[in-house]
Amino acid sequence: MLYQFEFRTYQRKFKRPLQTSHGIWDIREGIILRLVGENGRIGWGEVAPLSWFGSETFDQALDFCNSLSANLSEEMIFAISAQLPACQFGFESAVSNSRSPLIKGGHGGTAPTKGGTRNILKVPLTKGDLGGSRLRLKSTLIAGSVLSSHQWIQAGNEEEKNRFSGLLPAGETALQALPILWLDGYRTFKWKIGVAAIEEELKMFQQLIQAMHNLCDRESAFLRLDANGGLSYSQATTWLEACDKVKATPDFSADIEFLEQPLPVTQFQEMVELNAIYATPIALDESAANLDRIQECYSQGWRGIFVIKPAIAGSPSQLRKFCQTHNIDAVFSSVFETEIGRQAALNLATQLSLNKRALGFGTDSWFDDNHSILDFRF
Ligand SMILES: O=C(O)CCC(=O)c1ccccc1C(=O)O
Numbered sequence: 001m002l003y004q005f006e007f008r009t010y011q012r013k014f015k016r017p018l019q020t021s022h023g024i025w026d027i028r029e030g031i032i033l034r035l036v037g038e039n040g041r042i043g044w045g046e047v048a049p050l051s052w053f054g055s056e057t058f059d060q061a062l063d064f065c066n067s068l069s070a071n072l073s074e075e076m077i078f079a080i081s082a083q084l085p086a087c088q089f090g091f092e093s094a095v096s097n098s099r100s101p102l103i104k105g106g107h108g109g110t111a112p113t114k115g116g117t118r119n120i121l122k123v124p125l126t127k128g129d130l131g132g133s134r135l136r137l138k139s140t141l142i143a144g145s146v147l148s149s150h151q152w153i154q155a156g157n158e159e160e161k162n163r164f165s166g167l168l169p170a171g172e173t174a175l176q177a178l179p180i181l182w183l184d185g186y187r188t189f190k191w192k193i194g195v196a197a198i199e200e201e202l203k204m205f206q207q208l209i210q211a212m213h214n215l216c217d218r219e220s221a222f223l224r225l226d227a228n229g230g231l232s233y234s235q236a237t238t239w240l241e242a243c244d245k246v247k248a249t250p251d252f253s254a255d256i257e258f259l260e261q262p263l264p265v266t267q268f269q270e271m272v273e274l275n276a277i278y279a280t281p282i283a284l285d286e287s288a289a290n291l292d293r294i295q296e297c298y299s300q301g302w303r304g305i306f307v308i309k310p311a312i313a314g315s316p317s318q319l320r321k322f323c324q325t326h327n328i329d330a331v332f333s334s335v336f337e338t339e340i341g342r343q344a345a346l347n348l349a350t351q352l353s354l355n356k357r358a359l360g361f362g363t364d365s366w367f368d369d370n371h372s373i374l375d376f377r378f
């Protein structure tokens with residue numbers, strides 16, 4: 001199959017910058033891909049690199065897109081180098097969503113018309129009246145039914161949020177965000193640590209889990225801590241002791257699900273050790289940034305939790321093969337991609353999630369542009 005290829009870049013400003021121990025991030029940049037097959041079917045894809053995390057840079061991805069001709073073969077797409085994992089994801093998912101049947105009437109299904117009429121990729125993502133499910137259905141049309149839409153129509157908004165982990169802002173602001181995300185239906189939350197002084201963060205941590213406990217009514221809630229590799233070994237043990245204490249408190253409704261990437265990628269063995277010592281599990285994230293790294297961790301004996309960010313993990317077909325061969329404990333997670341990449345990532349996550357862990361896609365509240373950046377003309 002040959003595809004006509006076009007792309008557009010986008011920039012999206014966070015409502016408030018994302019603070020991690022890597023620094024401050026305030027604009028998400030990415031590339032939207034459009035492939036048109038010989039049968040006229042359109043496949044949308046998204047390249048959303050995260051270079052501080054271990055993927056190619058946005059400029060490398062853009063150079064790659066610029067280096068391609070307007071006609072691409074499937075062989076070329078499946079041969080994209082593992083040095084460009086976000087590109088592998090974007091192009092391969094565009095191919096697969098051009099293959100799946102399109103729902104009638106969807107904007108994404110419009111075949112290119114002769115005489116130069118342009119297709120508009122317009123994702124009508126307005127919050128409020130539309131509600132989460134319909135919104136998702138609409139964007140499903142555009143992305144070419146990468147998700148089985150009926151599944152999403154049936155799921156109510158709250159029920160749906162329950163499947164996701166809500167990302168809290170770092171620092172004290174988390175305490176204000178918690179009840180809002182709770183009302184949205186979230187019951188698993190993630191909080192960034194390793195940003196401020198550990199003594200302060202430990203105090204806020206106690207307030208946060210107490211607030212979670214107070215919100216709970218005979219149900220339980222989970223907290224994930226994400227250090228983004230920013231702790232020292234001794235700080236990590238301090239955190240794990242604090243987490244274990246919470247886990248061991250009888251009748252306390254807030255539980256700690258895991259501590260994500262406490263140490264830098266170079267300290268793999270130390271994380272294996274910590275995972276064995278404490279009751280609170282460690283999840284590898286930066287250490288598992290792409291399929292090569294995931295395989296390396298696995299072959300070095302990691303059988304704990306892997307955080308997988310499909311949009312930067314590399315080839316979805318190879319990732320699928322790996323996950324289906326090895327029963328890994330995976331938590332899928334977003335990299336703030338738009339609806340285009342998100343649906344391809346969620347599609348993969350839904351296929352490959354063997355556990356009951358919440359998906360790390362509770363990132364809705366981080367932008368307030370209603371996806372207007374996707375009003376591209378192609
Ligand atoms: O995983 C989640 O729940 C949300 C996504 C998230 O935290 C994240 C998003 C972009 C870049 C890095 C990270 C991270 O997990 O470290």
Ligand SMILES: [Mg+2]
Pocket residue numbers: 226228260261285286307
């Ligand atoms: Mg992380």
